[in-house]
Structures are given as C-alpha cells and as structure tokens.
Amino acid sequence: MIEMWSIEKIEDFRRTLLAWYDEEGRASLPWRKNQDPYRVWVSEIMLQQTQVNTVIPYFKRFMTLFPTITALADAEEQTLLKAWEGLGYYSRVRNMQKAAQQVVEDYQGVWPTTFEGLKKLTGIGPYTAAAIASIAFKEPVAAIDGNAYRVLGRLFKIEDDIRQTKTWQKYFAIGNQLIDPKRPGDFNQAIMDLGSSYMTAKNYDTAHNPIKEFIASYEDGTEDLYPVKSPLAKPKQVSYVGIAVVGPDGYLWEQRPATGLLANFWLMPLYAITDFESDPDAEWTRAEIIQATETRLLADYGVTVSLKALGGRPVTHVYSHLKWTVTILTGEITETMPLKRGVWRQRDVLNDDPQPKVQEKIWQRLNSLQG
DNA sequence: CACACGTGGTT
DNA sequence: TAACCAAGTGT
Numbered sequence: 001m002i003e004m005w006s007i008e009k010i011e012d013f014r015r016t017l018l019a020w021y022d023e024e025g026r027a028s029l030p031w032r033k034n035q036d037p038y039r040v041w042v043s044e045i046m047l048q049q050t051q052v053n054t055v056i057p058y059f060k061r062f063m064t065l066f067p068t069i070t071a072l073a074d075a076e077e078q079t080l081l082k083a084w085e086g087l088g089y090y091s092r093v094r095n096m097q098k099a100a101q102q103v104v105e106d107y108q109g110v111w112p113t114t115f116e117g118l119k120k121l122t123g124i125g126p127y128t129a130a131a132i133a134s135i136a137f138k139e140p141v142a143a144i145d146g147n148a149y150r151v152l153g154r155l156f157k158i159e160d161d162i163r164q165t166k167t168w169q170k171y172f173a174i175g176n177q178l179i180d181p182k183r184p185g186d187f188n189q190a191i192m193d194l195g196s197s198y199m200t201a202k203n204y205d206t207a208h209n210p211i212k213e214f215i216a217s218y219e220d221g222t223e224d225l226y227p228v229k230s231p232l233a234k235p236k237q238v239s240y241v242g243i244a245v246v247g248p249d250g251y252l253w254e255q256r257p258a259t260g261l262l263a264n265f266w267l268m269p270l271y272a273i274t275d276f277e278s279d280p281d282a283e284w285t286r287a288e289i290i291q292a293t294e295t296r297l298l299a300d301y302g303v304t305v306s307l308k309a310l311g312g313r314p315v316t317h318v319y320s321h322l323k324w325t326v327t328i329l330t331g332e333i334t335e336t337m338p339l340k341r342g343v344w345r346q347r348d349v350l351n352d353d354p355q356p357k358v359q360e361k362i363w364q365r366l367n368s369l370q371g
Numbered sequence: 372c373a374c375a376c377g378t379g380g381t382t
Numbered sequence: 383t384a385a386c387c388a389a390g391t392g393t
Contacts, residue, residue: 047389054379054388088377095391125391145389165372192389201387202382232386233374261376319377357378 002156002170004177013214014180014187020210021190024197026052030059035185037111037136038069044131045092045123052196058087069109073100081264081354090263095123113137126168135185142175143188144168147195152178153227154199154217163230235323239273241293242315242326242362245305247333249344252303253353261319266353268362269342270326271296293329302340305331315365317358324358328365 005013026032029052031043042062046055065083066072072080075097084093099121103111112118114137118129130143142148149162152171160167180187198209206212206223217223245252254269256262271293290307297303310328317324336344345353 044389049376049388049390050378051380051388086378088379089390091376091392092390123391127390131389143389146387147389163373189389196389234385263376317377319375321375 002158002174004174009214010178013178013211016211016214017190017194018180018183018186021186021193024210025186025190025193030056032189035136037132039063040132040135041124041128042096044128045096046087048092048128049089050087054087058084069100069103072097073104077264078354082352085354086357090265092123094263098122099124111136113139115139115141126172131188134179134188138184140176140179140181140184142172142179143192144171144175145192145195147192147199148175148188149227149229150201151191151195151199154215154223155211157216157222157226159228161230162227163232233321235318235321237323237325239314239325240270240327241273241289242328243269243271243293243297243307243331244310244328244362244366245269245297245303245307245331245333247336247344249336250346251344251350252301252339252342253345253350254342255353261322262356264354265356265359266345266350267356267359269297269301289327290329300340301342303333303337305333307331310365310369312365312369315358315361317361326358326362328362330366330370 029043031039033039043055043059046059046062062083065079066075077094077097080093080097081090084090087093102121103109112120113133115129115133118124118132119126124132127143127145130141131145133139133141134143144152149171152158152174153162156174158167158170158174160170162168162171175191178187194209194211198205204223206215206218209215209218212218215223217226243252252269253266256265256267258264273289286309290309294305294307297305297307307329308331310330314325314327317326
C-alpha cells in the first residue's frame, strides 16, 4: 500500500514542480501557443506513442490543412491519411475525424468541457480526456501517460505492473491527489516535461532533478526498478512475396481493406507465403513460389505475367506485433490488361496515395537494384 | 483483459 | 542486432 504524503508535502511538491516548469518547461512547443481545445486535442492524439520531435512538423502541417474542427469533419479520408502518413497508428486519425463529426453534428460544434464528457468521443480515452480537460478547461484531473507512470512509479515506489489495465486506477488516484487544482493543465504538462527530461526510462539524471528530494526510490537507489513493467511478446514473423508488375499504364497497385493493419493504405499486391499451402512449415523453392504467384495473380487480378525474383535480401519491416519479410518479384507486360482487382497507376502519381513505410522500402529496393 | 495497431530513435 | 522506448485507445 502506498503511503500518501501530508498536505504540506503535496503543496511543497506542487510549488517545486511548477516553479521548475515555469523556468525550464518546453513553453515553445507549437501546441502550447494557446489552450484551444482543438489544438490541444490534435497534439495529444499525435503524441500518443510518438516522440515530440517526430510530431512537430506533422502538427504544423495538420493545423494548416485542417485549421478547424469543421475542416477536419469534412475532409476526404485519403487527404487525412496522407497528412498522417509516416506517423503510424493510423486509426488515430480516422477516430479523430469521427470525433470531429460527433462534436459538429451531435454537440453543435461545442466541445464537451469535462473529463467524463470528453471520454465519450471516439479515440479519446482516459489519458487524452484528462489532458484536454485539464489544459483547455482547467479541470483538476490527472493525465496518466508513460511519463506519469515513470514519475509517479519512482516517486512512490509503486509495485503494480503498469502493463496491467487495473494499475491505471492506482496511478490515477495518486495523480489526482497530487495535481494542483489552481494549475491542473500546467501540472500535468510539468509531469510530462519532467518525465521526458530528468526522468526518462534510461539515462535519467536524478542528480539535477528539481524534485529529487521527493523521490522515494532515489533515497534507496532503486529507481531502476520503477515503474514495474512486464516485458512484451516478440513480434511474430510473417513472410510475403511482394509483386512489382509494370505495364504501359504503370504499376499494379491496390488499396488495402478498410479495417485492420494499414487500413485503406495503398500497396503493391502481397501474398503471405503460407497462403500457398496450409502447411506453415513447408519449405518452398524459389521456382515453386514464383509459379504459384503467377497462378494466383491470374486468378485474383486477371494478370498474366512472367515473374522473376529481384536480387538481394528481402525487405524487412517491424511492426509492434509483427515482423514482415517481403521477397520482391518483378514482371513486365507490354499491353495493358483489364483488372479484376486493383488499378494500374503511373509511378509519378503514386505518391498522391497514402503509402506505408514498407512500400517505401520496396520502392527503394527496386530503385537500387534495377535503376 | 490481452492483443491489435506504425514508425523512428537508442542502447 | 535485438530489444526496448515514445504524450494510448479500441475491441
């Protein structure tokens, strides 16, 4: 059981933390220019599982493309995905548009102003709801993100595993005790700034930490133990063939299904190697794979083409839960064929379509190995 | 509740 | 290099 501080100690902590934040907080971050809920919301969604330096250029571009919640609600999905291309976790932006439409249509364009109200919007969970409620609407509610887990975990030597959903309750309760009711938004942001400077996961610098005197795990040199976080499973290995077929009208090109990984993004046709045979342990020779791919290309796309393997190692790409290995097969046709599936797309207009990183790697491999 | 869901940076 | 980390949410 965690022993909570006295009210005097809590107030001392708030003063110390906010004094540091006023001096050394990252006030220049573009989303801190004002406390407009739309602005705060866009930044908080982008920052989910994503580092500040990555987000900055995306945030600026996004606010130019979609300056208001109405502009976001009315945007074409492909435009949205293109604006998000490279940031990852693409359901974030789809959910954001749903929430924008909810606010515009169900709330007459007026934001819910409370933690509980904000949580009802698609894509806004307890963290984001607390961030917006505290920053834009001054509600004293703790925003528990990875930074808060590190800071609070080390401050109080919390033994619960932060991977477990129920642990959030404990952190939330402690955060709500600590948060400064006069400056809730600044308090939450100060915790985040602290968590990404003096209290990082590795190479933290407690010697210069402005709140070091409050850190229980610093007293006995056990900071390394907190927060308690069980290891994640290794990504599962999956092998594909990727098919680069060029004809007079460009490359064979296809949009992914509307749900699941990389939903609605554009990619060359891919076949999982195990799709050829139900036996996942089957060892396929290169000739067999090529022939099977040609057969399936005809059946699925209506394309008759002779394929050959591109030299070099396969393209690999690691996701949170998967590791893709893509062997590239190439083929050329001299006359355009009508397609059962997919489209022909010229190389110079391909980049108008949102594409995932793995497709970029495939382009790079094609460019380097065949000019 | 466990797992799906991206990408870039660090060690 | 493999492993881990970075302002989480939906199902």
